[in-house]
Amino acid sequence: MSLDTARNPTDTATDSTATAVTERPAPAKGAGLGVLLALLATVVWSGSFVVARALHDTVPPVQAAFWRWIVALVAVAPLAARETWRQRHLIRRHLRFLALASLLGITVYNTLVNQAGTATSAGNMGMIMAASPVLMALFARLGGNRLGPRRTTGMLIACAGVLLLVSKGSLAPDFATGDLWVMAAAVCFASYSALLKRRPAELGGLAFLFTTFALGALMLLPAYGISLAVQGGFEPTTGTVGPLVYVGVLSSAVAFFAWNKAVTLIGAARAGIVYYLQPVCVALLSYALLGEQLGLLGGASMALILGGVAMSSAR
Template identity: 30%
Template structure:
């Protein structure tokens, strides 16, 4: 192997390692979405949770753009950012908050296991890249494994509004993730998220003011305030800095498979923070999914 090929291989390997590392950080952060939303379920409506977290994140994004001297996106990029916002500024935050009013955190986390497949499908449609047939087989196996886990662990009474809301969140988030990942090949990932939030302010701000209830927010417990700030500053802003970068470096389809691990992070958080019950089936299924994620990386 020539020195040029060796250097190219090393660079590709380092890029892949960076992409997977950043992706795992983001997945761990995103896994806290449902526990945090569950903490707010009894105090704020789904619309309040969704809009408040996004408007706080939008104002927090402004200093990043100013300090980083970010260039304004062009007209084409703004249009795609508006499309991105439908999934990750509005749809996912509102629908996950709605879902958490009806189903347990651990159940909701497993429903969100469809996110990798949704992201991969939209990534293929948006970027035009065509992963191998083996990739789709492995992705489908990962999804079916987690789906089987859901059926085993769920009760019929859990299904209805909660699951429908979470499935809607899966579709919209997959679309938003793919759009953001594609844009991150043109702009730094942190700029994509910051601009997406900021250009949404003309909608976010008036709706948030309409939904604002001083009495409700004034009596929000400390735990609820912490949950809302986490959703705003980490899940709606900082988490996407590393996620968009990971998608751009490693490819939308491949990196999206890391989200198959998200239900198990969520399960761990549900036990630690929400006091939900431990079971041995979850780590076994998690081990299977990890193997499938590894296989999707290799093919």
């Protein structure tokens, strides 16, 4: 699956209440912006699945992940370095939390996606990653938020569309090894999104972004060294550097900013509903760029996903 994740006032109310409460809707303006930002992140991230698949035989997965975050660090440094230095004592105080968020959302999640790209299609990756919102909603429910019947129904409809895609209409789906890697990535991304709610409010979004990128790349460094020794490096060409710049600048700096701001405005569960659109975006991109076929079954699944998203996000 970082810039502005200040705690929503409604989150504080939820945390201080012993019994389950209904998640308060964001103001109309904030909710609309939150949905748009979640959609932006979803569309941009969809392209990263296509990139992971396109690079599967030219750039080793760990090396692709490592250079993605190096590029992302270079991209955000001009904006984030000063704030990060100013809040260095605060970062040191919350280093455990930042390390866990970096491990889940930066180091492990993206590496698993790249690994999956060596063994399954971009379409399958997008389909299975759409299970993340189910886990986000589950975490929100465990945290004391009621989802409501309309959101729950829409989520189930969208989930049915995802299952239809993954199973290809069969009652006994046969998951490839790459599919299992993506499932693990979905758990990591949902866990990361749930953690965003607990980000220290006093920690600036830019500082959070820069620190998690740096820690994530640092934790990847040993695996990167092993990959170089065992697999060798990759040849820097337009076909390898261009995609890495895309995932480093757009899928990392821009998309993480948009996603974390969306979670701030509308919560992880509601942002997760928009994330259900990812398999639709990935399917269209993989068809246009990689020639992966969608088919009638894919169209029916997309209709279920879109219908579920519309029902769940309607005010």
